[in-house]
Amino acid sequence: EVQLVESGGGLVQPGGSLRLSCAASGFTFNTHWMSWFRQAPGKGLEWVGNINPEGSGSNYVDSARGRLSISRDNARNSLYLQMNSLRGDDTAVYYCFVHGRPPYWGQGTLVTVSS
Amino acid sequence: IVMTQTPLSSPVTLGQPASISCRSSQSLLHSDGNTYLSWLHQRPGQPPRLLIYEISNRFSGVPDRFSGSGAGTDFTLKISRVEAEDVGIYYCMQFTISLSFGQGTKVEIK
Numbered sequence: 692e693v694q695l696v697e698s699g700g701g702l703v704q705p706g707g708s709l710r711l712s713c714a715a716s717g718f719t720f721n722t723h724w725m726s727w728f729r730q731a732p733g734k735g736l737e738w739v740g741n742i743n744p745e746g747s748g749s750n751y752v753d754s755a756r757g758r759l760s761i762s763r764d765n766a767r768n769s770l771y772l773q774m775n776s777l778r779g780d781d782t783a784v785y786y787c788f789v790h791g792r793p794p795y796w797g798q799g800t801l802v803t804v805s806s
Numbered sequence: 807i808v809m810t811q812t813p814l815s816s817p818v819t820l821g822q823p824a825s826i827s828c829r830s831s832q833s834l835l836h837s838d839g840n841t842y843l844s845w846l847h848q849r850p851g852q853p854p855r856l857l858i859y860e861i862s863n864r865f866s867g868v869p870d871r872f873s874g875s876g877a878g879t880d881f882t883l884k885i886s887r888v889e890a891e892d893v894g895i896y897y898c899m900q901f902t903i904s905l906s907f908g909q910g911t912k913v914e915i916k
Contacts, residue, residue: 726905736907793859
């Protein structure tokens with residue numbers, strides 16, 4: 692059974708940093724593209740960024756580029772989202788997503804950026 | 807890829823059919839021959855859940871009143887007979903190129 696479990700969310704001040712983690716199981720992690728997407732309160736779903744199976748290449752939505760960074764540890768079946776220079780509009784539930792057949796995502800972790 | 811859903815709001819009568827359309831700004835046919843178009847359903851306070859993947863495949867546990875169709879850039883989700891538990895927001899999603907979502911369609915009971 693595929694499982695994706697996000698962790699690391701919480702309350703952080705504007706300008707602060709946070710690192711989200713996603714523990715993956717039930718599939719061959721090192722052969723799949725992975726993404727993060729998010730949902731701000733009362734809003735729709737927004738892709739944040741992705742990373743290739745080898746971890747050698749990543750892409751980001753314009754609003755995240757330069758501040759958010761995705762990495763992975765294939766030995767630990769884990770995905771990460773390093774979030775720096777956080778802003779109020781980064782407040783959202785963040786989900787880890789596997790590009791699979793079918794696709795899967797986790798239950799999400801809430802990040803709140805507020806002073 | 808920009809995903810455009812219509813309608814954005816859909817008042818429906820219990821027991822009656824409902825339909826949501828999704829159009830992509832470019833073809834969702836991947837070079838591997840698959841089309842990575844899915845439909846999601848979200849109830850308030852819950853994460854979205856997968857209903858349909860690769861245009862027409864129902865995910866495990868999804869009732870057969872839900873069906874998906876389409877090809878290329880135009881896709882449709884149909885609910886044959888709406889039940890009370892079907893209210894919420896429906897999203898189309900693609901990951902043929904990167905990952906993107908439609909704006910969402912709110913389904914509510916008349």
